[in-house]
Amino acid sequence: MIIRDDSMVLISRKLIQDKRISIGERSVLIAIALADKGEPITIEDLCQYEGRTKRTIRKYLKNLMACGYLEKTEDGYLANI
Numbered sequence: 001m002i003i004r005d006d007s008m009v010l011i012s013r014k015l016i017q018d019k020r021i022s023i024g025e026r027s028v029l030i031a032i033a034l035a036d037k038g039e040p041i042t043i044e045d046l047c048q049y050e051g052r053t054k055r056t057i058r059k060y061l062k063n064l065m066a067c068g069y070l071e072k073t074e075d076g077y078l079a080n081i
Helices: 013-017 023-036 043-050 052-065
Strands: 001-002 007-009 070-073 075-080
Touching: 007 075, 013 023, 023 043, 023 075, 043 052, 052 070
Parallel strands: none
Antiparallel strands: 001 007, 070 075
């Protein structure tokens, strides 16, 4: 469980044990899940929070969507954890 500014995200064991996604991808997914509870998050925000390039963040997002943990919406991304 992760709590930030009165927002809480439960992390499933399935997510932790899923070998298809890296630790960096998990971190991005959790950041998006926490943002779902408040203000929207942009790729630029993720680059700043994660210390990664836009190219890397986009690669992470693509894999997270392929694995079913992330959905693209008209407003951004929605985490499914």
